[in-house]
Amino acid sequence: MVVSKAWTLRQHFQGFPKASDFHLREETLPQPKNGQVLLEAVFLSVDPYMRPYSQTMMKEGDVMIGSQVAKVIQSYNPSFPVGCHVVSDCGWRSHWVCDGAELTPVLPDWPQDIPLSLALGAIGMPGLTALYGLEEVCEIKKGETLLVNAAAGAVGSVVGQIAKIKGCRVVGCAGTDTKVSYLKELGFDQVFNYKTATSLEESLREAAPHGYDCYFENTCMLMPQMREYGRIAVCGSISMYNDTTPQTGPYVHTHMIFKQLRMEGFLCARWKHKHQQSLRRLMAWMTEGKLRCNEHITIGFNNMPAAFMGMLQGDNTGKAVVKV
Numbered sequence: 184m185v186v187s188k189a190w191t192l193r194q195h196f197q198g199f200p201k202a203s204d205f206h207l208r209e210e211t212l213p214q215p216k217n218g219q220v221l222l223e224a225v226f227l228s229v230d231p232y233m234r235p236y237s238q239t240m241m242k243e244g245d246v247m248i249g250s251q252v253a254k255v256i257q258s259y260n261p262s263f264p265v266g267c268h269v270v271s272d273c274g275w276r277s278h279w280v281c282d283g284a285e286l287t288p289v290l291p292d293w294p295q296d297i298p299l300s301l302a303l304g305a306i307g308m309p310g311l312t313a314l315y316g317l318e319e320v321c322e323i324k325k326g327e328t329l330l331v332n333a334a335a336g337a338v339g340s341v342v343g344q345i346a347k348i349k350g351c352r353v354v355g356c357a358g359t360d361t362k363v364s365y366l367k368e369l370g371f372d373q374v375f376n377y378k379t380a381t382s383l384e385e386s387l388r389e390a391a392p393h394g395y396d397c398y399f400e401n402t403c404m405l406m407p408q409m410r411e412y413g414r415i416a417v418c419g420s421i422s423m424y425n426d427t428t429p430q431t432g433p434y435v436h437t438h439m440i441f442k443q444l445r446m447e448g449f450l451c452a453r454w455k456h457k458h459q460q461s462l463r464r465l466m467a468w469m470t471e472g473k474l475r476c477n478e479h480i481t482i483g484f485n486n487m488p489a490a491f492m493g494m495l496q497g498d499n500t501g502k503a504v505v506k507v
C-alpha cells in the first residue's frame with residue numbers, strides 16, 4: 184500500500200490565495216490492478232489557470248487541479264512500463280493509481296540534457312499555447328511586428344522566441360528590470376518595463392513607430408497601437424484573476440472598427456489533434472538552441488501552495504514548477 188500526499192482546496196480563494204486556503208492530507212492508495220499503473224510525481228506545475236478554474240471546476244475539499252511529470256513505479260499496463268515518464272493531470276498529488284487512458288507519455292527519445300520539467304513548460308502546455316496563439320490565431324507572417332505582454336512568463340517567453348524564429352520583429356513588455364534583461368538575452372528586439380515607463384503609450388510607440396500587426400495578450404488590453412488588419416490573440420488575463428470586483432475594461436470598439444482588427448480568444452486544447460507534432464517542433468527548436476527557457480523551481484511537494492502563490496505574485500522569470 185502506498186500513502187499519497189495530496190493538497191486540497193480547504194476553502195475557495197477570496198482575492199489573493201492564502202496558505203490557510205490549502206490543506207495537506209494523506210490518502211492510502213489501492214493496489215494497482217490489471218491495466219493500471221502507480222505514478223510518483225517528479226515535477227508539478229503551478230499555472231495561472233488554477234486560480235480562475237478553481238472557482239468554477241472545484242468544490243471545497245477537492246484536490247487542487249494540475250499537471251505533473253510522473254514516473255511509473257509499478258505497472259500492470261504494457262504501454263507504460265516501470266521507469267517511463269508521463270504527463271498526468273491528476274492534480275497536486277505525490278502518488279496516484281490510474282489507467283493509461285488519462286496519461287500522455289513524454290515525447291519518445293527525450294534528450295538526456297533537456298530537463299523533463301520542460302514537459303510542463305516550453306515543451307508542454309505553455310509552449311503549445313504560444314505556438315497556437317501565433318500560428319492559428321494571429322496567423323503571423325515573416326516581417327510582421329509582434330507585441331507580447333507578460334513576456335518573461337512561461338507562455339510569453341516562448342511566444343517571442345517563436346516569432347523571432349519566424350523572422351518577425353518582437354516587442355515585449357515585462358514588469359521588472361531583471362525580466363527585461365532576460366528578454367534581451369533571448370533575442371527580443373525591444374523590451375521595456377511597463378511598471379517604470381513614464382508613458383505606456385509612448386514606450387509602445389517608440390518600440391514600434393509603425394504599430395503592431397499582432398498582439399499576444401496575456402494580461403490586459405493594449406489596443407491603440409495596432410496596425411490596420413491587426414490580429415489580437417487573447418490568451419489570458421492574469422492581472423484580473425485575483426480581483427474580487429470585476430474590472431470594467433476600456434472601450435475598444437472604435438479601434439476594432441476603424442483598424443479592422445480581429446481579436447480572438449483561444450484555449451490551447453482546441454488544437455489537441457496537433458499536440459504531438461507541435462511538441463516535436465518545440466523540441467527540435469530547443470535542441471537546435473533556438474528556443475530557451477528559464478524555470479523557477481521550488482523544491483518540495485510540501486511547498487506547492489507557496490510556489491503557487493509565488494507564481495501569482497508575478498515576480499518569477501520563466502516557468503514555475505515544483506520538484507518533489
Ligand SMILES: NC(=O)C1=CN([C@@H]2O[C@H](COP(=O)(O)OP(=O)(O)OC[C@H]3O[C@@H](n4cnc5c(N)ncnc54)[C@H](OP(=O)(O)O)[C@@H]3O)[C@@H](O)[C@H]2O)C=CC1
Binds near residue numbers: 333502
Ligand atoms: N488560453 C490558453 O490556453 C492558456 C492561457 N494561459 C494564460 O496565459 C497567461 C500567461 O501564463 P503563463 O505564462 O503560464 O504565466 P506565468 O506565471 O509564467 O507568467 C505570468 C506573468 O504575468 C505577469 N502578470 C501581470 N499581472 C499579474 C498578476 N496580477 N499576477 C501574476 N502575474 C501577473 C507577470 O509578468 P510581468 O511582471 O511582466 O507583468 C508574470 O510573470 C495567463 O493569463 C494564463 O492564464 C496560459 C496557458 C494556456
Ligand SMILES: CCCCCC(=O)/C=C/[C@@H]1[C@@H](C/C=C\CCCC(=O)O)[C@@H](O)C[C@H]1O
Binds near residue numbers: 232
Ligand atoms: C479567464 C481564465 C482564462 C484562463 C486561461 C488559461 O490559462 C487556460 C488554460 C487551459 C488549461 C486548463 C486546465 C485545466 C482545466 C481542464 C478543464 C477541462 O478542460 O475540462 C489547460 O487545459 C490548457 C489551457 O487551455
